Amino acid sequence: MSDFQFDKIALIGIGLIGSSIARAIKLHGLAREISISTRSPLTLARAEELELGTFYTESAAECVKDADLVIVSVPVGASGAVAEQIAPALKQGAILTDVGSTKASVISQMQPFVPEGVHFIPGHPVAGTEHSGPDAGFADLFEGRWCILTPVEDTDAEAVRKLRSFWESLGSRVDEMDAEHHDKVLAIVSHLPHIIAYNIVGTAEDLETVTESEVIKYSASGFRDFTRLAASDPVMWRDVCLHNKDAILEMLARFSEDLAYLQRAIRWGEGDKLFDLFTRTRAVRRSIIEAGQDIAEADFGRHIRHEK
């Protein structure tokens, strides 16, 4: 018997997340074979150059053949098409999971194609950077981060246990919740921040009274933080917006309502209201640092490593 968690793992999509998973599988020796597939011949060639797997193919169906674990890491809008392509080739008893940032939509897209005898367990490792593509991945991306599984009804408990172990081997902590709740949580902690960041960078770019060069030069005063999120993969984020619409619109409505309150306080010089909000938000940062989800160093430790 082998020591591998899985004999063969198939990775559909080899961008930031897929390639980080590949690197982590290799680092921790979790599979004998790593089969990799992506639609782009260029990306596939690059994955091979980087030696991320043991087998490379443009065919998703060929990729998943005999695989014990199949991980779909594509923009959420492509989940349904991928499921349709791989369904006939999936091995009985295989675990099929994904890494998408929205879960209800992914389930409704993929579930109809999942054959009897295949364990479909939607997942979402809550980790990432603003970079994309196979070169952007790194093995410890998931270290200390949470991975959320959203199993559908009657999912095989043993299959869930195996998938949990897999993510734990990558350094993740694992939570389970239903897809609808996941989508609400992520709408506020991830989707809204990205949309707001994209929006403010767009607003700044469109100004007539302030030049783009001024925006760039003085960006260290706050703006540059937003440009990081706003440099994230456009296809991924377009799909997130389209596939978690209801939760995002709800969070946007609340955000705008709160902003109107703040705007009114500024207009009418209500310093106390401003001070109250600006004080209680400090505590949230402290909690995040205590929970090990960010570093305590000033400015993300950035000034220390600043290129001069």
Add this chain to the structure above:
Amino acid sequence: MSDFQFDKIALIGIGLIGSSIARAIKLHGLAREISISTRSPLTLARAEELELGTFYTESAAECVKDADLVIVSVPVGASGAVAEQIAPALKQGAILTDVGSTKASVISQMQPFVPEGVHFIPGHPVAGTEHSGPDAGFADLFEGRWCILTPVEDTDAEAVRKLRSFWESLGSRVDEMDAEHHDKVLAIVSHLPHIIAYNIVGTAEDLETVTESEVIKYSASGFRDFTRLAASDPVMWRDVCLHNKDAILEMLARFSEDLAYLQRAIRWGEGDKLFDLFTRTRAVRRSIIEAGQDIAEADFGRHIRHEK
């Protein structure tokens, strides 16, 4: 003749900015004497423990006596009161400057008190972190950052030249512009980002359907970036909001207008509009990195130094 740029520099306020200036003055040997004043006896004692200066007093007037350069680093709402206190004690020929994030308001507060023969040159080093107080400062805070001077009409050119040299000695690059333009530029690159960050953290905290613990746990997916700015000094930011009202309200209106456009695109599933915005914002980040105003490493280089 001494090699010092100034025989005596007086620092009114010894928080993040004041104490960083003090450390940089010492590091680069820019003054024979550094006189420090702050209203809080505790902060003053801490500044003395940290050996930030050569003389310490709770009296701003006593602090500026015989000083050749006076730097006021207090929340912008306190500028007028400080100017009134120090005015009678200012030395003839001295340069008086400040570091406030708003300039028109500081000028209107301080200018009326400035005695004939004193060179008042408002300034703003565009640098900082989310931490505050005398312990938060560091000598290279201004390294590679811009400092904006907003001289009023008929300012002595030689005095401006001396102040420019001072900031350049701290590693800054120096720009000059009028106060009104400064306030518009900073409203978009700094004030709006902070207000938005405070607001989104407040919105997240107020949700009933998502627990605070969930917001904390999954914050690495975007939210945590905003909590850094939202952990900034509440008094400083209350004052900024109250003292740059018009420019901030203008930028908020544009931001909200753009957000409504984005929200509508999400509601109606207009993927092209989302993709277009999400693509053009990427270029802004690249420009910031090329200008040396942020580091290129993914996630602000954070994963490398992450506390496990």
